[in-house]
Amino acid sequence: xxxxxxxxxxxxxxxxxxxxxxxxxxxxxxxxxxxxxxxxxxxxxxxxxxxxxxxxxxxxxxxxxxxxxxxxxxxxxxxxxxxxxxxxxxxxxxxxxxxxxxxxxxxxxxxxxxxxxxxxxxxxxxxxxxxxxxxxxxxxxxxxxxxxxxxxxxxxxxxxxxxxxxxxxxxxxxxxxxxxxxxxxxxxxxxxxxxxxxxxxxxxxxxxxxxxxxxxxxxxxxxxxxxxxxxxxxxxxxxxxxxxxxxxxxxxxxxxxxxxxxxxxxxxxxxxxxxxxxxxxxxxxxxxxxxxxxxxxxxxxxxxxxxxxxxxxxxxxxxxxxxxxxxxxxxxxxxxxxxxxxxxxxxxxxxx
Numbered sequence: 001x002x003x004x005x006x007x008x009x010x011x012x013x014x015x016x017x018x019x020x021x022x023x024x025x026x027x028x029x030x031x032x033x034x035x036x037x038x039x040x041x042x043x044x045x046x047x048x049x050x051x052x053x054x055x056x057x058x059x060x061x062x063x064x065x066x067x068x069x070x071x072x073x074x075x076x077x078x079x080x081x082x083x084x085x086x087x088x089x090x091x092x093x094x095x096x097x098x099x100x101x102x103x104x105x106x107x108x109x110x111x112x113x114x115x116x117x118x119x120x121x122x123x124x125x126x127x128x129x130x131x132x133x134x135x136x137x138x139x140x141x142x143x144x145x146x147x148x149x150x151x152x153x154x155x156x157x158x159x160x161x162x163x164x165x166x167x168x169x170x171x172x173x174x175x176x177x178x179x180x181x182x183x184x185x186x187x188x189x190x191x192x193x194x195x196x197x198x199x200x201x202x203x204x205x206x207x208x209x210x211x212x213x214x215x216x217x218x219x220x221x222x223x224x225x226x227x228x229x230x231x232x233x234x235x236x237x238x239x240x241x242x243x244x245x246x247x248x249x250x251x252x253x254x255x256x257x258x259x260x261x262x263x264x265x266x267x268x269x270x271x272x273x274x275x276x277x278x279x280x281x282x283x284x285x286x287x288x289x290x291x292x293x294x295x296x297x298x299x300x301x302x303x304x305x306x307x308x309x310x311x312x313x314x315x316x317x318x319x320x321x322x323x324x325x326x327x328x329x330x331x332x333x334x335x336x337x338x339x340x341x342x343x344x345x346x347x348x349x350x351x352x
Contacts, residue, residue, distance in 0.1 A: 055110045055162060062106035064347035068332075068340040072096045094200075095131040100124065100340075102153065106349075114162040122153035124184065124208040132200040145195050149185070149206035156180040158216070171223035176235075178216040182242075184209020188258060189246030203249070212242040212260055231283075232268035247294060254296060261290030261307060269314070277320040286311045289338075308338035325350035 073095045103123045110116045126149045133142050158178030166172035187207035194201050218235030239260035248254035269283025292306040316330040325348065332343035 055113045055116050055160075057110050057112065058351045060108045060349055060351045062104075062108070062347055062349040064104045064106065064328075064345060066100075066102045066104070066343060066345045068098075068100045068343035070098045070334070070340045072098075094133075097129040097131070098340075099127045101126075106347075116160045117157070118160070119155070119157045121155050122184075123150075124153040125150040126206045126208065128206060130195075130200060130202045132195075143195055143200045145200060145202045147202055147204075147206055149208060151185050151208045153184040154180050154209040155183045156216075166222065166224065171221040174220045174222075176216075176218045176220070180210075180214040180216070182209055182211050182213060184211075186211025186244070188244045189253075190249060192249045210239070210260060211244070212258065213240045214238065214260075215240070218265070227272065229271045230269070231271075233266070235265040237263045237265070247296065256294055256296035259293040259295070261292045263287050263289040279318055281314075281316045283314045283316070284312070285314065309336050310334075310339045311336040312339050312343070324352075 164173040241259040246253040247256040267285035271281035328347040
């Protein structure tokens with residue numbers, strides 16, 4: 001996930017990038033002074049749009065594809081230590097390789113120069129390989145099982161409002177509120193099966209969503225500092241408690257309530273224009289996810305190891321093909337154990 005595998009996180013990774021236009025443009029005036037070019041270059045428009053600070057009365061469609069990879073290894077000791085020096089028992093090295101490819105259809109519509117609505121419909125393909133040394137109780141043989149899943153993910157919608165326009169002394173301030181619907185396959189009640197290797201137990205299928213409703217809120221700041229644009233954001237996600245007919249991986253139904261841990265997200269970065277159509281940016285995003293709780297048979301307990309810290313360093317770029325279409329790329333490098341090792345995103349926003 002990686003924290004992604006158990007949760008569809010509210011993402012704050014800044015992948016739109018741009019800089020300042022090198023061509024003349026008409027400036028806007030306010031009591032605070034010149035705030036921004038009235039007709040910025042296309043690269044500037046791209047970064048403003050990605051940071052939800054560009055509002056107009058146009059409808060835009062943004063198809064995108066994201067690929068993420070994570071590799072986790074765990075040393076399992078089953079036995080005891082004799083004479084404080086000799087280990088007696090089984091020693092297994094288990095590994096999990098996860099590939100997640102998400103196809104997103106993002107749609108945005110600006111009602112005015114202050115209000116915008118966005119909707120994201122994801123389709124998720126997951127492939128996870130489980131490995132364990134100890135096949136036939138041999139330390140020289142390895143067992144491997146692959147599990148695949150492809151299904152609709154959790155659909156989300158977000159409404160963004162420009163609270164304060166940028167002036168010469170203050171940044172552009174945008175507040176957002178959104179909701180995520182549990183339209184994907186939830187991770188609860190998924191059965192387990194045992195491989196020929198008795199040390200390896202794998203799920204029969206994989207989730208593509210969280211299974212619960214969630215509400216998000218955030219605030220974004222963006223300031224033009226010639227020759228750069230700097231931006232930052234702070235957000236919070238609240239997951240609603242949900243009841244399920246079965247939350248157990250064993251045979252037989254075990255009804256219960258699931259309260260996924262809420263999360264706090266923060267991100268910041270800067271962008272520069274290489275020319276009027278091409279720009280580059282660097283950014284960092286971090287998400288802290290609290291522990292989840294389950295309630296079953298009148299007893300509530302916290303889920304061990306369900307909390308996470310997901311830190312990602314991003315290198316992005318955007319190229320404007322024409323006045324209505326751009327290509328946006330982003331490379332994310334995980335800096336914490338809970339983050340994906342690497343993620344790669346391609347987007348092609350175009351306006352109608």
